[in-house]
Amino acid sequence: MKQPARLPAEAPIDMPVQQFDGPPPPRRIPEPWSGPSEDGGDLLARRVLLVLLTAMLATAASTALKESLVADGWSVTDALLLVIFFPLFALISFGFINASIGFLLLITGLRPGFMPTPRWSAPLKGRTAILMPVHNEDVAAVYGRIAQMAEAIAQGGMAKHFDFFILSDSAPEAEAEEVAAWRALAQQLDCALYYRRRTQNVGRKPGNVAEWIRRFGGAYDYMLMLDADSLMGGDTIIGMAQVLDRRPAVALLQTVPMVIGATTLFQRWMQFASHLYGPISTAGLVWWSGSEATFWGHNALIRIEAFAACCGLPELPGGPPFGGTIMSHDMVEAALLRRRGWRVHMVLTDATFEEYPPTLIDAAVRDRRWAQGNIQHLRLLGASGFHWINRLQLLLGASAYLASPLWLLLILTSIVQALVGEPSLMNRGTSAVVLAVTLLLLFGPKLLSVIWATADRERREALGGWRTIGRSVLLDVPLSMLVAPAIALTQTIDLVGIAAGKRSAWDPQSRQRDGLAMRDILPRYRWHLGFGVVLLLLSPLMPVTALWLLPVTLGLLLSPLAVQWTASARAGAWAARHAIFEPRYGQLRTAPLPEQRVGPAPTPV
Secondary structure (H helix, E strand, O other): OOOOOOOOOOOOOOOOEOOOOOOOOOOOOOOOOOOOOOOOOOHHHHHHHHHHHHHHHHHHHHHHHHHHHHOOOOOHHHHHHHHHHHHHHHHHHHHHHHHHHHHHHHHOOOOOOOEOOOOOOOOOOOOEEEEEEEOOOOHHHHHHHHHHHHHHHHHOOOHHHEEEEEEEOOOHHHHHHHHHHHHHHHOOOOOEEEEEEOOOOOOHHHHHHHHHHHHHHHHOOEEEEOOOOOEEOHHHHHHHHHHHHHOOOEEEEEEOOEEOOOOOHHHHHHHHHHHHHHHHHHHHHHHHHOOEOOOOOOOEEEEHHHHHHHOEOOOEOOOOOOOEOOOOHHHHHHHHHHHOOOEEEEEOEOOEEEOOOOOHHHHHHHHHHHHHHHHHHHHHOOOOOOOHHHHHHHHHHHHHHHHHHHHHHHHHHHHHHHHOOOOOHHHOHHHHHHHHHHHHHHHHHHHHHHHHHHOOHHHHHHOOHHHHHHHHHHHHHHHHHHHHHHHHHHHHHHHHHHHOOOOOOOOOOOOOOOOOOHHHHHHHHHHHHHHHHHHHHHHHHOHHHHHHOHHHHHHHHOHHHHHHHHOOHHHHHHHHHOOOOOOOOOOOOOOOOOOOOOOOOOOOO
16 A cells, blocks of 8 residues: 655645734735625724713712712722723623623524534535644644544535544653554545654744745645534535635634533533523624634634635734743734735534533633733734724723733722721622623523523424433523633632733643642632632621622632532543533534535535
């Protein structure tokens, strides 16, 4: 049998390094799409409405809080509370309005939600490279996912249009196993499968991809960007390539992957939450983002010509957290594409999946890298030529992490007020109403999601039916309240380390685990326990405030137990047996493609 080539012939393409200051580069506006625009003429109105409603809610709540605070005189802590409260309330208001809009779109049928990617009878024009960057991953799992996707593409009769590349940044000792697995699989697939390992891991994942583009990108029209845990259906991959064939102004199609492969209770919880709560928020996001959608770094199809011309990332001057390699590169790359006139869209299509970290600790390790990358985005808010929606997305990403220390500061300020004898936030009538509205905005999207999911029999059954949905929500809500304080404190500790210049390590991600020993949990949660004990000891000195803060106190004190319980695969199996966190769908279909659609089927962008 002929041995497969490890790499194809090189086809270099230029990928110039971009600048964020000075005059923006000239816009490159490709031939526009001649069909109807899904954006319509009201995209600006949608965005203005979203911002105005957010500002109105935050202003109204802050005004009510201010009137309550000044009723008995003004103090420094009152002013601090008001300064902290406005951005926090604005952030949760934005999320609630976004989810409410998505709910209205889905419940009325104005947006169909997740649907198969359209297919046409016309043959594919472009060639696509499917890139799988890996860094010390489970070899059998990675190659198994590649085999499944390649088989699905071959069943659609499109194997000659797609080549797979494994872009390894693994350690030298992993190369032999990776090469052996590549050689064995490459001989079995109809799609070409190539393997390349870098000896110098410059620039992490974006550097890995950029090196491939500069060497091989000229031979391909599109690249499907995956993570090592990504999985996509053949229909979806082929259909997305056909969309880019037909839409020359579109540079990037970002799908919304659902979570699969769950074994631990934590993974099953996150998997169910993504299926139940994700659709309405995503529908709202698509409604206002339009052609300025964001990029999540994986499960996205990208036009190589546009990406190479626009997305060469520089090293930022200075040290961390704002200097060095751009860590959360994806949102920046989306902004760079739009700066030159390319369209970036998010599509609600099925058969696109990813795995989730198995434990709260593994999720926190990944979150640490994201936190540093998103905080780094604050430096790029003033980059020349960025669309204001891209700037808003960068700000929202950073705000998601800055909210944690603000929530804790709000709690600490209330505690100080209670201890010095001032009326605390929890002791005021108007403030109590504002806090109740805050809880409504926080949990309202969950309620809207349940209403939408149960309104249709097919959706309801796909989520396991009434019993599964009801039991799952009854566990999800208290569990979310229990772990939220620990997550907020973890993010705050991470931000302190980032501000101190502590770099985020680039370690392999843990994707499978069964349980955690308490000796591994306690060192990571000593601050959480300490803070919980302090709140408990202060409770007799501030009984009313302590009652309001009881969920926080319990969440911190019970955080090691919550981590250990949710990290268990046995607990995950228990949940499945009792119809909790157990949707009946989400498995990748590899059956032959359905009958192809011909003509003007609606595109997802």
